Every structure is written in structure tokens, then in C-alpha cells.
Amino acid sequence: LTVDMLASGLWKDLKFKAYNFDALGAPPARGHLHPLLKVRSEFRQIFLEMGFSEMPTNNYVESSFWNFDALYQPQQHPARDAHDTFFINYPAKSTKFPMDYLEKVKTAHSVGAYGSKGYGYDWKIEEAQKNLLRTHTTAVSARMLYKLANQPGGFKPAKYFSIDKVFRNETLDATHLAEFHQVEGVVAAVGLTLGDLIGTIYEFFKKLGITQLEFKPAYNPYTEPSMEIFCFHPGLDKWIEVGNSGLFRPEMLLPMGLPSNVNVIAWGLSLERPTMIKYGFNNIRDLVGPKVDF
Numbered sequence: 503l504t505v506d507m508l509a510s511g512l513w514k515d516l517k518f519k520a521y522n523f524d525a526l527g528a529p530p531a532r533g534h535l536h537p538l539l540k541v542r543s544e545f546r547q548i549f550l551e552m553g554f555s556e557m558p559t560n561n562y563v564e565s566s567f568w569n570f571d572a573l574y575q576p577q578q579h580p581a582r583d584a585h586d587t588f589f590i591n592y593p594a595k596s597t598k599f600p601m602d603y604l605e606k607v608k609t610a611h612s613v614g615a616y617g618s619k620g621y622g623y624d625w626k627i628e629e630a631q632k633n634l635l636r637t638h639t640t641a642v643s644a645r646m647l648y649k650l651a652n653q654p655g656g657f658k659p660a661k662y663f664s665i666d667k668v669f670r671n672e673t674l675d676a677t678h679l680a681e682f683h684q685v686e687g688v689v690a691a692v693g694l695t696l697g698d699l700i701g702t703i704y705e706f707f708k709k710l711g712i713t714q715l716e717f718k719p720a721y722n723p724y725t726e727p728s729m730e731i732f733c734f735h736p737g738l739d740k741w742i743e744v745g746n747s748g749l750f751r752p753e754m755l756l757p758m759g760l761p762s763n764v765n766v767i768a769w770g771l772s773l774e775r776p777t778m779i780k781y782g783f784n785n786i787r788d789l790v791g792p793k794v795d796f
């Protein structure tokens with residue numbers, strides 16, 4: 503039945519089938535939750551079940567001090583140059599830091615402290631003041647650990663997590679963009695060991711249905727020992743890298759004022775990789791960004 507048939511009166515000579523009042527209407531178009539946000543909720547639920555508290559990550563702009571220096575990452579480290587990091591022009595620098603803590607960080611990096619000989623370079627505050635887009639949420643972990651060490655009543659054990667955007671000035675490809683979401687877990691307590699780190703990672707991935715894990719020695723400037731985490735992914739029927747982990751170094755923890763018998767274990771992964779696998783995306787652009795065909 504068309505407008506022309508109605509207007510011309512043609513409809514009078516046509517036979518129509520009986521109207522089916524029980525026919526289901528076409529499903530109306532509706533909104534959808536974004537796959538990344540669905541996986542973020544799953545990870546958040548897992549951390550909450552494990553007794554972790556979410557860190558405040560609502561600051562994409564960070565100082566080099568908290569993003570690198572507080573993590574004992576030396577000022578000449580390649581990750582700190584503009585090829586890997588997005589530095590901010592305005593406001594170009596941060597100037598407000600806990601000065602007694604800053605002095606301890608300077609000493610740890612330059613002449614060394616707490617039994618470590620340091621890196622032996624001339625640490626410059628101007629380098630630490632440079633603002634950037636955070637390259638990892640470990641910068642937030644550093645802020646939280648400093649607060650934990652200096653809170654009224656002193657240190658108490660804690661379990662923190664973060665799931666938020668980080669930015670790296672990297673070559674883009676089908677699985678890497680200049681920004682991605684980092685997932686990070688941190689546990690601070692007296693006498694934690696590498697076994698506690700491995701056990702916690704097993705618990706975390708078990709809740710994702712992953713039980714076959716392998717750990718490979720690795721290097722991070724801020725953790726010692728460090729381990730890359732691999733899992734046998736039943737869906738992909740192969741071993742894949744699922745993250746990185748380690749115990750934060752004393753050269754990072756002691757300048758904060760944490761008691762020397764406190765250890766901090768931590769691990770990290772991304773949100774995009776598990777989401778791409780779960781929903782079968784091969785190109786990360788199908789997951790984020792405008793739907794355009796280049």
C-alpha cells in the first residue's frame with residue numbers, strides 16, 4: 503500500500519492479505535554499552551571482590567616527578583624523551599612537591615641512599631617539573647603509596663587498583679594506539695614476597711577463566727625482580743603475553759617514608775587487548791575512534 507495508491511484510489515481494486523495484529527514489530531534501534539567499558543566493569547568487579555580499592559586516576563596530566571622520578575626512573579632514561587612521551591606545553595611545569603620527599607628522591611637518584619649507590623648523575627629539578635600525559639597509571643600508584651606512608655597514624659597495609667587511560671608517543675599499528683587503558687593492581691604489606699605476587703596474579707587471572715600462567719624474568723626501572731606474565735589462552739589455543747609485574751624497588755619505596763619491612767607487589771595489563779580478544783576485534787580501530795575507512 504503506497505501513498506500513490508491511496509491518492510489515486512487504485513487501492514479500491516486491489517486485494518490485500520488480512521492484517522496480522524500479532525506480527526512482532528521491527529526491533530527499535532537502541533543504545534549499546536561499549537565493549538571496553540563492559541570489560542572495564544568486569545575487571546573492576548574482580549578487583550573489588552579481591553578487596554582492592556580504586557585509585558583516583560582523574561588526572562591525565564602528570565608531572566615527570568610522579569610519573570618517573572618517584573619511580574626511581576633516571577632522568578636520562580629513553581622512555582623520558584619526546585619520542586616516547588607526550589610533554590605538555592601549557593602548563594609546562596609543576597612546581598608544588600613535598601620538598602623533603604623531593605630531596606630524598608634527588609639523593610636516591612644521584613649519590614644513592616639506603617645502601618644503594620644510585621645512578622650517579624646530576625639530578626635536575628627542572629626535569630622533574632616537566633608536565634606530561636601520564637605514560638602509566640603507576641604514577642598514580644606512586645602518589646597513593648606516598649600518601650599511605652605519610653597518613654595520620656602511619657603506614658597500614660593496603661590494596662589498590664586503577665583502570666584508566668595512559669598515553670605513549672608510539673608508532674601506531676593494528677593493535678597499538680597512542681593511548682590505551684592500563685589495568686594495575688598494587689598490594690602494600692609487611693613481608694610480601696615474590697610468591698605473594700605470583701599467587702595474587704594467579705587469583706586475578708583465575709577469575710578471568712585463565713589458569714595456565716607462565717612467568718618470565720623481565721626488567722622495569724621501578725621493580726626488582728620483574729616478571730612478564732604469559733597465559734595459555736584456550737580460545738586462541740596458544741600462549742600470549744598478558745602483562746608485566748614486579749616488586750617496587752627500595753630506592754622507590756624508602757624515600758616515600760614506607761617502613762623498611764614493607765614490600766609492595768604490583769602488576770599491570772591493558773584493557774584493549776583482552777577486549778579485542780573477547781569480542782574478536784583484529785584491528786584496534788574497530789574498537790575505538792570514529793568509524794571511518796582510511
Ligand SMILES: COC[C@@H]1[C@H](c2ccc(C#Cc3ccccc3)cc2)[C@@H]2CN(C(=O)Nc3ccc(OC4CC4)cc3)C[C@@H](O)[C@@H](O)CN12
Pocket residue numbers: 640670684685686710712722725733742743744745746747748768769770771772773775776779
Ligand atoms: C606499551 O604496551 C604496554 C601494553 C600493556 C601493558 C603492559 C605492561 C603493563 C604494566 C605494568 C606494571 C609492571 C610492574 C608494576 C606495575 C605495573 C601495563 C600494560 C599490554 C600488556 N599486555 C596485555 O594486556 N595482554 C593481554 C591481557 C589480557 C588478555 O586477556 C585476558 C586474559 C583474558 C590478553 C592479552 C601484553 C601485550 O598486549 C603487550 O603487547 C602490550 N602491553
